[in-house]
């Protein structure tokens with residue numbers, strides 16, 4: 154969703170800001186804007202279009218060493234040029250870019266209007282620009298002081314970046330619930346809402362905490378809390394570098410990320426497989442064997458694909474550790490006054506670490522004394538920081554809206570957790586060794602699946618004309634079916650519905666005819682024969698079937714077959730997921746969709 158960039162230092166700010174905004178495009182946005190200080194004035198350029206349009210509009214003659222930029226996802230007011238950020242105060246001294254939502258915006262806007270201020274946009278952010286200017290006028294002090302006094306009147310979430318044309322040697326930033334990261338350079342500093350915007354320039358970063366404010370100058374920064382306590386921050390080195398954000402030889406990020414899965418999986422397993430004791434090592438969860446044994450239940454919380462990964466995790470944990478486990482959408486959990494059990498281990502799952510619903514679920518859990526771990530990809534993100542401990546997914550930057558490699562690493566992490574919880578209980582060393590071997594085999598097996606891309610693309614081409622599809626799985630493969638249907642819907646806009654194989658005859662079988670293809674998941678496990686009979690039932694009603702299997706199916710049973718290697722049955726679901734990503738990708742490609750940026754969706758959902 155919205156993105157923030159800022160620069161102060163020795164180079165020309167404009168190209169740095171535009172490049173930073175370009176890097177944030179993947180998050181989804183509807184308008185963009187930029188403000189730099191030039192000859193004692195703020196020079197503002199905005200567009201209700203793309204960053205390229207902004208690039209075309211800026212005046213190349215403007216040379217400046219300090220500025221701010223923004224990509225906006227409309228919340229208050231429609232996506233047009235006036236509502237695009239930056240927003241200025243009445244005199245044009247202060248420019249503000251803002252991510253998040255100011256909940257008392259209406260009240261603040263009304264107060265400003267009563268005081269005679271003419272608000273030109275419909276946004277909550279514009280109110281902040283006027284309020285900061287007012288605080289400077291009436292209360293004096295530094296820009297930082299005025300920002301702090303303003304924020305003490307504000308309810309809501311913000312990542313905020315402010316510039317004052319009268320003090321072009323500093324930027325002021327603040328954070329509450331919406332990420333802000335500072336990039337440390339040589340006689341220059343960068344500000345962003347996402348490290349993607351600054352890794353090209355530096356890998357040394359400082360993440361602000363909620364309630365923290367910083368004044369950033371070319372030669373450094375200082376931080377404090379809103380109530381004026383100085384804080385000290387340790388810089389962190391970002392794992393990713395600029396190359397991780399490049400497309401390279403790929404036509405889009407989703408295909409690139411699908412093909413990065415073997416390497417991403419090797420990273421998430423590195424150092425976490427313990428052959429000597431046939432178990433897994435997850436240092437970040439910070440639980441000793443006694444504490445692990447006292448876990449009575451595991452509950453996974455996430456949204457969208459992260460929720461489906463949680464469902465895969467619940468099946469794994471229950472099966473491997475014999476600990477009751479389930480998954481629930483964090484977006485529902487946060488609204489239903491959940492009973493929080495101190496003996497349950499809650500796992501908050503998120504690629505971005507910014508999904509508001511998941512963050513709110515974590516905060517609710519913490520308020521009620523629940524023990525919550527994060528399973529998060531982005532280090533330094535809000536959910537990772539709120540949880541304080543957990544499992545980093547090490548999938549590398551995921552740019553495409555459709556999650557692929559992060560989901561695979563989520564499922565693999567939950568397999569590690571299942572082994573760890575299992576081995577402090579009744580799982581034998583032999584069983585532990587079987588799973589450790591199975592996990593180690595996964596990256597190579599995924600490479601074998603990726604090598605079948607041409608075949609999967611051909612099958613996708615054969616079925617790309619369908620308006621609706623079923624995804625059928627049972628038990629271990631049921632979350633895989635849900636995730637497969639989600640991928641198809643998301644990027645191809647073909648309606649897809651996942652069903653448990655066992656439930657077909659209780660209703661949805663009525664929908665089966667020649668126009669309703671079904672993707673049926675047939676792992677080579679104890680339910681293999683049952684799944685074959687599911688295919689026969691569909692075929693008997695004239696329904697086309699694409700079977701995805703790790704077993705040997707009778708010849709001519711299905712209309713198309715995608716084979717995956719056989720691992721241990723508990724881990725087969727991870728392998729079955731990969732062809733479904735490729736099938737969705739090639740269906741969307743065949744239909745000419747904008748695969749990386751599907752309509753109406755954003756990469757991280759940071760608003761309600």
Ligand code: AGP
Nearest residue numbers: 457458459503504505508555556
């Ligand atoms: C996945 O393909 C989707 N884009 C979406 O469901 C996503 O998984 C969900 O919004 C959660 O995102 P998160 O993992 O960043 O929290």
